[in-house]
Amino acid sequence: MSTISVTQLYEQLTKGVGKETAENLCSYINGKIKEELEDQTKILSTKEDISGLKLDIEQLRAATKEDVAGLKLDIEQLRMTTKGDVASLKMDIEQLRMTTKVDIASLKMDIEQLRIATKLDIEHLRAATKEDMAAVLIKMSENKAETMRWMFIFWVGQVAATFGLLMMFLKR
DSSP, X not given: OOOOOHHHHHHHHHHHHOHHHHHHHXXXXXXXXXXXXXXXXXXXXXXXXXXXXXXXHHHHHHHHHHHHHHHXXXXXXXXXXXXXXXHHHHHHHHHXXXXXXXXXXXXXXXXXXXXXXXXXXXXXXXXXXXXXHHXXXXXXXXXXXXXXXXXXXXXXHHHHHXXXXXXXXXXX
């Protein structure tokens, strides 16, 4: 398809449809082309638009790099802080473990001392109980002897009284 100019189109149309119609048709086509060109120009990006976008993209890239660098620094600081916290916790746990060992050893010694003291107390109680039981047995035997003495005196008195009553009834 070959390209023709507006003048060539006008000349060819003049022959077929007349001068006035050819002029109107060419004006209409020119107007349509101008409208279409303006519409396309509005849609298309200009070099200035592209340059502005490139500048915006570059600024965004630089800001993103700064943010990433800041984040890396924050992450490194957090890692170091966490490392220090973990080391501190390990030391605290080790101190607790050692303190617990000492406390357990101390408790074992206290328990052993209490066990020995309890054994001694039980032995003292056994000895005291034996002494008390011996004293009670002695006291019981003393009471038994005294009770026998009183019983003897009572029965002698009873026999004498019965004998006296019997004699009194027999004399009469």
